[in-house]
Amino acid sequence: MSASLELYAVGGLPMVQPGDDLARLLSDAFAVEGLVPRDGDVVVVAQKIVSKAEGRVVDVATVTPSAEAVQIGAEISKDPRLVEIVLGESRRVVRTRPNLLIVEHRLGMVMANAGVDQSNVAPEDGVHRALLLPVDPDASAERLRAALSETFGVRLAVIVSDSFGRAWRRGTVGVAIGSAGLPSLIDLRGKPDLFGRTLEVSIIGFADEIAAAASLLQGQAGEGRPVVLVRGLRWSAPEAPAAALIRPAEEDLFR
C-alpha cells in the first residue's frame, strides 16, 4: 500500500485525429511536460481521444434511422439518427427520458447514450459528427501500455477512462472502461482486518478508483486535459482488464 500519490495532468496534446499514433502523441506530451514515466506509473487516458485516434467517428448525416430509432427519437425528442447510432452500440435500452437513453452497451456497461458523444468533437467542415466508444477499450489500453512501456523502457499500466452516471447517487464519476497492466479489481476476501477478523466487503474497484482520481484533473468543460499520470500506486493482485468490472445481472443486488 502506498503512503502518497501524485497525479499530473498532461497538457500539450494536439487535437487528436483519426489515424493518429496516440502512444507517440502521449510520449511527446510527456516530454513537453518534462514527465519521465517510471516503473509502476499508471497513465489514464480519456476515452474520447482514444476513440478519435481509432477513428470511431460517425458523420451523423450518413445515418439512416431504423423504424425503432425514429419511434424512440420522437418519444424522447432526440435526433433519430443519433438514436440509431446509440442503438447500434447497445444490447438493450434500460430506460429513457427526454434526449437521453440509458442502455446496456454492447460491452456490458450500463451507461448514458452508449457513450455516444458530440461534445468536444470538432465540427470540421460543418459536418455533424458523433464519437463512439473504442471497439475494445481493454485492447486499446493494452496497445497503449505496450507501446508506452517500450518507448520509456519501464513497466506502465494504462486505463481508458470515461465518466458515468450512477444508480442511487447524483453526479458522474470517472470509471475505467479499459485497462491493461493492473488489477481492475482487487479481491481482499479472506484477508484479516486490524483485529484478525475476516473482512466482509472486500472486492475493490481499483481501476474505477484510479479513473475517478484522474477525473479530478481531467476536467469536463472544454479544458482539454485528457491524460493524467498517476504515480505511487502499489498492488500485488493479479492483472485483470476493465471488463472484470462489469457486474453480471444475476449477481447484482444494487439495481
Place this chain on the structure above:
Amino acid sequence: MSASLELYAVGGLPMVQPGDDLARLLSDAFAVEGLVPRDGDVVVVAQKIVSKAEGRVVDVATVTPSAEAVQIGAEISKDPRLVEIVLGESRRVVRTRPNLLIVEHRLGMVMANAGVDQSNVAPEDGVHRALLLPVDPDASAERLRAALSETFGVRLAVIVSDSFGRAWRRGTVGVAIGSAGLPSLIDLRGKPDLFGRTLEVSIIGFADEIAAAASLLQGQAGEGRPVVLVRGLRWSAPEAPAAALIRPAEEDLFR
C-alpha cells in the same frame, strides 16, 4: 482546474475510542507526519474512525431482535441481532442475499448492511461490537472542518468517506457520506465544451471522486490508514454537503 494533485496517507493515529477528540487526534497525526495543512487542502477521514469517536458502537449482546429481524436473519443466515441493528438504521430493505442486506439507509444512501460494520472494531473484553454510521456525517464533517481550520489557521475541507458497492459494476469504491467546505456536486450544465457547444452530461460527483482517490491510500485489509490529505484541488462551485449526492428515486434512471 488543477494541474497536479498530491495525496498523503496520514499514519500515526492511535486506536480511536468513543469520546475521543478526533480533530485533536488528526492534528497530532499531521504533526507526526510533518504535514502542515494548507489553504484548500481536503482531509478525507474514513467513516469508521468518525463513528468510533462519536461512540456509534453497539454491544451486540444487548440487542433484542424484532420478529422481522428474526425472520430475515433466518432467511439470510445472519445474526438476528445484527439484522435488528441494520433495520434500525434503515428506511427499507432493497434486496437480500446470504449474510447481506442492501438497504436504504435512514440518510437515503443505498448500501450494504446500512454501513453496520464489525471489521476493524476492537473486540474489547470479548464483547461483540458493531459500528454504525455517524448520526449526521455532513455535520461530523463540518465539526472537523471547523476545528481543523481553526487549529491550523487555514481554510480546509473535510470529507467523511466510506466504501460502497454499486449497481452494474463490481467492486467497492470510495464515496463521500459527509462533506464540508467543498462542493460535493459540481454542475457544469450550460458550460461550453472545447468547441463552444453546450456539454451534455455535466454534473460531477466531485466529493465522491475525491473519496475514491483517497480510498487508493486508505487500504481496507487491516492497514489502518483512515486519513488522507488531498492537496491541489481547485473549485469555484458553491459548497454543497454530501447529502446532495443522494439521488431521489424519481430522478433515478440507472436502477
